[in-house]
Amino acid sequence: MLTNPPLSLYIHIPWCVRKCPYCDFNSHAIKNIKSDSQTEFDLPEKAYIDRLIEDLEHELPKVWGRRLHSIFIGGGTPSLFSPESLDRLISAVRARLPFENDIEITMEANPGTFEAEKFRGFRQAGINRLSIGVQSFNAQHLEQLGRIHNPEQAIAAAEFAHEAGYDSFNLDLMHGLPNQTVEQALNDLGTAIRLKPHHISWYQLTLEPNTLFHQQPPQLPHDEVLWDIQEAGQALLAQHGYEQYETSAYAKSPRLRAKHNLNYWRFGDYLGIGAGAHGKITRLDLGEVHRTTKKRHPKDYLNGSTASISTDTPIPAHELPFEFMLNALRLIDGVPTNLFSQYTGLPLSSIRATLEQAVDDGLLEDITTQLKPSDKGALFLNELLERFIPSDNSKPEKGSASIQFKQL
Known part of the structure; x- marks a missing residue:
């Protein structure tokens, strides 16, 4: 029987x-920057907060009576907005949920x-966790990545997070950067560890479609170097008490x-508000799981009627196994x-043959109590996930709710 999972809220602020x-x-990117005694950004801050609140009110009937488990404000660069605006936004959310x-x-x-x-x-304003987009502490790599900060500012950001009293903060760090050596990758990771964040998101740079790097690919390290970086980096993190989950x-x-991302990975529900935001909501009244999307361009999102900026469609039952497994099997311990x-509302028997074949092939561990990838399954995760793609080979659209989300 379909049941309500925990409910989260994702808020997207699209400018950087x-x-x-x-x-x-x-x-x-912000096109107009005014320069006086200090840099100011030409943002429709008040109008956008107003629209976010309207957007949330439009979504409320889908989640009456449910409590919020987590909130994630992503972008873009949400820290371009003032603390006062974010205080107004969080207060408005609290008054409604x-x-x-x-x-x-x-x-x-x-x-x-x-x-x-x-x-x-x-x-x-109530924000108790930060995710700081450092990506690298190497000046050359920061320039190649198009980042606007330098290594000193990245270090200062972590120090300020400690001083400001955050319950937790994450440092977002990439590896496999253009021409990066094993030593450079470990230097980045070592610097991050010395700053004592509570959480580290450490992931390999990939060349995604519709990006400048995809159109003009930089020279990335060879597979052997990437493997050496991954192995040495995981060992270094474990040595300093960072447990991979x-x-x-x-x-x-x-x-x-990260409670918010754990809810994504466990196929929890989340409202998505803001330009281009996605949501996934269980509708017990309809016996369905729904996917929501919002208008992508900020102008369309701001200027349309509240009803016209959203779409809401049920996820077809034959797509639900892949949607569920896509994120659940990223977890080291899997899910119950x-x-x-x-x-999903589907019986386990609907995928039992696929699960048992994956166990026989050494990609999943015993499925009696836990859906958990084996060491081999974690290494060949894409191969494991492909087994749950619908038999007509129709993959979920790129913008599907459980694919496109901000991490940590």
Whole structure:
């Protein structure tokens, strides 16, 4: 029987100072910058917060009576907005949806777009977790990645997060960068570890479609170097007490794992508001799981009627196994087997033959109580996931709710 999973909220703020050449998220560079005594950004901040609140109100009937488990404010660069605007937004959400007592509220922040007072203001607004987009501490690699900050600003960002009293913060770090050596990758990781973040997101650069890097590919390290980086980096993280719990996520303790992303990976529900945001909502009244999307371009999102900026469609039953497994099998420990039936409404028998074949092939461990990839399955995750693609070979669209989400 279909049951309601935990409910999260994703809020998308689509503007950034510069579009990075590797980024395939819905982000838009700010075209007009005013310079007086300090840099100011020409953003429709008040209008956008107003529209986010309207957007949330439009979604509320789908989730009456449910409590919020987590909030993630992603982008773009949400830290371009003022603490006052984010305080108004979080207060508006709290007035419309009850919060769990231990709700996690995360915001993405870039080192080049803040100052110490702003970090304290975000904390006072109720944001209790930051995800800081460092990517590298190497000046040359930062320039190649199109980042607007330097290594010193990246280090200062972590120090400010500690000083501002955040319950937890994540450093977002890439490896496999253009011409990167094993030594350079480990230097980046070592610097991050010395800054004592509670959580590290460490993932390999990939060349995504519709990005400048895909059109003009840089010279990336050879597969042998990438393998050496991965092995040495995982050993270094483990040595310093960072436990891997997902393909690219490492935390100092289970308590410090990203609650919001864990809800994604366990096929939880989430409302998505903001330009280009996606959502996934269980509709017990209809016996269906729905996918929602919002208009991508900020102008369309701001200027359309509240009803016209959203689409809401049921996920076809034959796509649900792949949608569920796509994220659940990224988790090192997998998920309890009974979650599949609870959160999709489908009997386990509908995929039992596929599961048992994967066990026989050494890609999954015993499925009696847990859907968990084996060491081999984690290594060949794409091959494992492909087994759950619908038999007509119709893959979910690129923007599907459980594919396109901001990490950590």
